[in-house]
Amino acid sequence: MIGIIARHESVSLLRNTQTWIMAALLAGLFGYQFLKQLEAFVAVQAQLAVQDHPVGLTGFMSVRYLEPLALAFTLVAPLFAMRSFSEEYRQHTYALWQSSPVSSLSLVAGKFLGIFLVLLLPLALAVLMLNSMQFYLSIDWPLLATSTLGLVLCTAACTACGMYFSSLTRHALIAITSSLALLFISWMLGSTSTGLLPLQSLSSLSIASRLRGFFQGYLQSGDIAFFVLMTVLFAGLSVIRLDSLRQAGRTHRLSLILSLLLLGICLSSGWLAQRFSLSFDITANQRHSLTPTTTRVLQSMDSPVELIAVLGPDPAHREGVRALVSRFQDIKPDLHLRFINPETDPAAARQLDAAPGGELILRAANREQRLQNLSERTLANSLRLLTREGDRDIVFITGHDERSPVSAGNDDWNRVAAELAGLGLISREVSLVSHPYLDDDIDLLVLAAPRRPYFPGELASIVDYLARGGNLLWMSEIASDSPTGPGLQLLADNLGVDTLPGTTIDTASQALKAQSPDFVLLDRFPAHPITAGLTSPVLLPQAQALAVTPLAGQHTQPLLQTPESSWTESGPLTGEIRFDENTGEVAGPLLLGVTIERSLAQGTQRFAVLGDADLGASQFVDNGANRAFIESLLLWLTGESDALEFVTQKAADSELVLSNRSIIGLTAVYLVGFPTVLLVGAVLVRWRRRK
Amino acid sequence: MALQASDSVDAPEALSVRTNAPLLEAQGLTLHRGDGVGVYDISLSLRRGDILGLLGLNGAGKSTTLRILSGLLVPDEGSVRIDGFSMEDTPLQARAHIGYLPDQPPLYDDMRVAEYLRLAGRVRGLSGDRLIERQARVTEQCALGDVQRKIIGTLSKGFRQRVGLAQAIIHQPSVVLLDEPASGLDPQQMDSMRQLIRDTGKEQALIFSTHLLAEVTATCNRVAIIHAGRLVADRPCGGDDLEQLFRRTTT
Structure with a gap:
């Protein structure tokens, strides 16, 4: 009987010209969206391919092309269902x-099936377009399957919803308006950012957020249960409604009780399904699973870690x-995450000194790490730094008016040194007069812009330390105090690096209204692991340019480089300053x-030479990415940052090459062909009924 | 048929066993309705060959009674049995033995007559050769041969009424319930409708409602008068005092 009713319902929909016109409109929309996103993918595929968890064509199109279509089906399904009973x-x-x-159950089931089968036709067309890309590359089939499942389940739930409202009234317009209103609210629940608690707990009823996992290939049993229960709920309510029609003239108390009971059962089943939800990473390259590197880091950690996310109330951000974190918690359960909302609890956020844009603070024992750019790689790195055994010994040479990691002067490095201690990089001062022998255990030696010359013996100590494989950070400043400079020529020869006379001036930085003409702002960096993660510019006040002589047996890499708009100014920095080749x-x-x-x-020996020490001075360290740059620099020099080698599986569908002929063919078929065929269908249907 | 549903009920086979057991038995039907048109304590019993005219003024409760008998409404009190099946306990089986034509025939205006009759037959459990045979039979009975391929929406009132009757009898139900089948028909159409009712009533039990006394005397062998929701007379048709009885009981 269900089959008879379903067939009747499908055929009556297909007999309707409007159905075909709507299908033609949908096909046109699908074709346009598909081609637009395909073009977008071709433009960004190179960037996508080098991500930690690369997204291929299927992943890109699932999110950019198929996911928005779910909204189209949410709107169209009630349109198709609105006539079911009203009519x-x-x-x-x-x-x-x-x-x-x-029986009412057969009637509801049959009608639901009939409408749903008709809706599956445009849905199949939408998926078919993406499916056809298999002729160009190898598609991530499981991901395409979950995306399709998401569309199918969403369409089913919205059909059931539209059908229920149709069973309530003889006015199709009222039915469609009410069901669209309800579905619209359900979509919006996910995007609320009001921070009101009741609304946030309702976000688990949001269609939009429930769909997300399907299109990302991250299948959760709770999400499947949500749509199945939504379908069952509305179908069940329709059955109760139809049965109540036989109870004319009486109070519908029984129907009301049954409806509430059904609602209660569905809500509690949904809650249970959510509570015991299982997740599956369906993507071919395991995009949603932690890399073996992260797993290894987590397994090697012993102590518990507290994660404090200072973040606004946006549920999407928090959910991310x-x-x-929950994926990390699967392996390391004693990661404790809590949120602080700086809008409702500004005092707590201030106490933590959190960055305005939101920050994740990691705390374990006496160490602390801060993250503003959260990804698996950054979180794993921070956790490793936070909990690794032992500290790194960083020695600042003192006695020549260097920048001090201890003193609290404007030019000193005490602020940044305190933060480095949080990373386990412990700085101390050593005078070569009292300790002429630099120990092998020192992880990094820092010459922080000395202003007075070194004694030959002191220099010999440093050269001896370097000869034994020690790491060095050497910063020089424009030597205004001493006409002879610090006398480190021996060191310069050793490294093949020398300083150029004059102050670095950059007109591009001046355009940005840097405080002083001799301030250089750099936001483009040569490819280097130290600067790879920087998102803001680095400020270098009164920097000195370097001259590099490549030496055999060492690998020299540029770290900071000014643009062509710069030069070394030898004259006074007053009046009009301009480049003068003759001087x-x-x-x-x-x-x-x-x-x-x-x-x-015994390993790799590392040096860094900077033409500036002010960038880490307490008065400048808060500018741009200065702090992040110094942290990254010191971690690299001490060999801390290269322990994590992330090897992620590449996406098989990451490279799409479309010939002009293919593009013309796809456009002709998807944008013109399908809609035209459906419009011809509409004309034929009309003509046949008229005959 | 693509799918065979679990609750499909076998169509009543050609009535081979001719017993004289009542095909329709209604006991003490009562339905209180908020808007006043209720029915109170109505009992009826019909056997094969009974053609009962349910006579009453407008708003007397005729349609409500037929709706209860056909299973569209559940009464507050009382019971209905169709061919031995209780409407309360086995509603699907009971409804399988009913043919019902409401005052507004349930016609899909966008379907062709033949398509519609096929659907009506299928919904009542007919299929295959039997469906073809029954469809041909009711098409002939109701003289629909010429309009089979027409879209229902384009048919005249008389043809619409006939299509409505055809859908009610396509599955040879034990009980046929017709709600004002002749209303709005011209005298010629009314004549052919009467003939149809008489033919149908030979093999089945049939009730039709009307507010016209002439309808009853021309077609029925039994008459039941309903007034203000109560059954005030139930007797064989005939005799000169019928008009008097109708007047007396309905004022």
Whole structure:
């Protein structure tokens, strides 16, 4: 009987010209969206391919093309369903079913199936377009399958919803308006950012957020249960409604009780399904699973870690943080995450000194790490730094008016040193006069812009330390105090790096209204692991350019480089400053920082030479990415940052090459062909009924 | 048929066993309705060959009674049995033995007559050769041969009424319930409708409602008068005092 009713319902929909016109409109929309997103993918595929968890064509199109279509089906399904019962009431045809040996359940099931089958046709067309990409590359089939499942389940739930409202009234317009209103509210629940608690707990009833996992290939049993229960709920309510129609003239108390009971059962089942939800990473390259590297880091950690997310109330942001952390918690359960909302609890946020844009603070024992750019890689790195055994010994040489990691002067490095201690990088001062021998256990030696010359013996100590494989950070400043400079020529020869006379001036930085003409702002960096994660510019006040002589046996890499708009100014910095070739000034691009690596028997020896020490001075360290740059630099120099090698599986469908002929063919078929065929269908249907 | 549903009920086979048991038995039907048109304590019993005219003024409760008998409404009190099946306990089986034509025929205006009759037959459990045979039979009975391929929406009132009757009898139900089948028909159409009712009533039990006394005397062998929701007379048709009885009981 269900089959008979379903067939009748499908055929009556297909007999309707409007159905075909709507299908043609949908096909046009699908084709346009598909081609638009395909073009977008071709443009960004190179960037996508180098991500930690690369997204291929299927992943990209699932989110950018298929997911928005779910909204289209949410709107269209009630349109198709609105006539199901309203029209029967209006035409008085409902008596045919009521007086026939047909149960309300069969009637609802049959009608639902009939409408749903018709809706599956445009849905199949939408999926088919993406499916056709298999002729160009190898598609991520499981991901396409979950995306399709998401569309199918969403369409089913919305059909059931539209059908229920149709069973309530003989006016199709009222039915469609009410069901669209309800579905619209359900979509919006996910995007609320009011921070009101009741609304947030309702976000688990949001269609939009429930769909997300399907299109990302992250299948959760709770999400499947949500749509199945929504379908069952509305279908069940329709059955109760139809049965109540036989109870004319009486109070519908029984129907109300049954409806509430059904609602209660569905809500509690939904809650249970959510509570015991299982997740599956369906993507071919395991995009949603932690890399073996992260798993190894987590397994090697012993102590518990507290994660404090200082973040606004936007549920989407919070959900993102929660989802990532929960994957970490699967392996390391003693990661404790809590949120602080700076809008409702500004005092707590201030106490934590959190960055305005939101920050994740990691705390374990006496160490602390801060993250503003959250990803699996950054979180795993921070956790490793936070909990690894032992500290790193960083020695600042003192006695020549260097920048101090201890003193609290404006030019000193005490603020940044305190933060580095949170990373386990412990700085101390050593005078070469009292400790002429630099120990092998020192992880990094820092010469922080000395202003007075070194004694030859002191220099010999440093050269001896370097000869034994020690790491070095050498920063020089424009030597205004001493006409002879610090006398480190021996060191310069050793490394093949020397300083150029004059102050670095950059007109591009001046355009940004830097405080002083000799301030350089750099936001483009040569490819280097130290600067790879920086998102803001680095400020270098009064920097000195470097001259590099490549030496055999060492690998020199540029770290900081000025643009062509810069030069080394030798004259006074007053009045109009301009480049003057005749006075020996050198035109940009200028090197302001280099790293040097030497391969030794006991490992890699690392040096960094910077033409500036102010960037880490307490008065400048808060500018741009200065702090992040120094942290990254010191971690690299001490060998801390390269322990994590992330090897992620590439996406098989990451490279799409479309010939002009293919593009023309796809456009012709998807944008013109399908809609035209459906419009011809509409004309044929009309003509046949008229005959 | 693509799917076979679990609750499909076998169509009543050609009535081979001719017993004289009542095909329709209604006991003490009562339905209180908020808007006043209720029915109170109505009992009826019909056997094969009974053609009962349910006579009453407008708003007397005729349609409500037929709706209860056909299973469209559940009464507050009382019971209905169709061919031995209780409407309360086995509603699907009971409804399988009913053919019902409401005052507004349940017609899909966008379907062709033949398509519609096929659907009506299928919904009542007919299929295959039997469906073809029954469809041909009711098409002939109701003289629908010429309009089979027509869209229902384009048919005249008389043809619509006939299509409505055809859908009610396509599955040879034991009990046929017709709600004002002749209303709005011209005299010629009314004549052919009467003939149809008489033919149908030979093999089945049939009730039709009307507010016209002439309808009853021309077609029925039994008459029941309903007034203000109560059954005030139930007797064989005939005799000159019928008009008097109708007047007396309905004022």
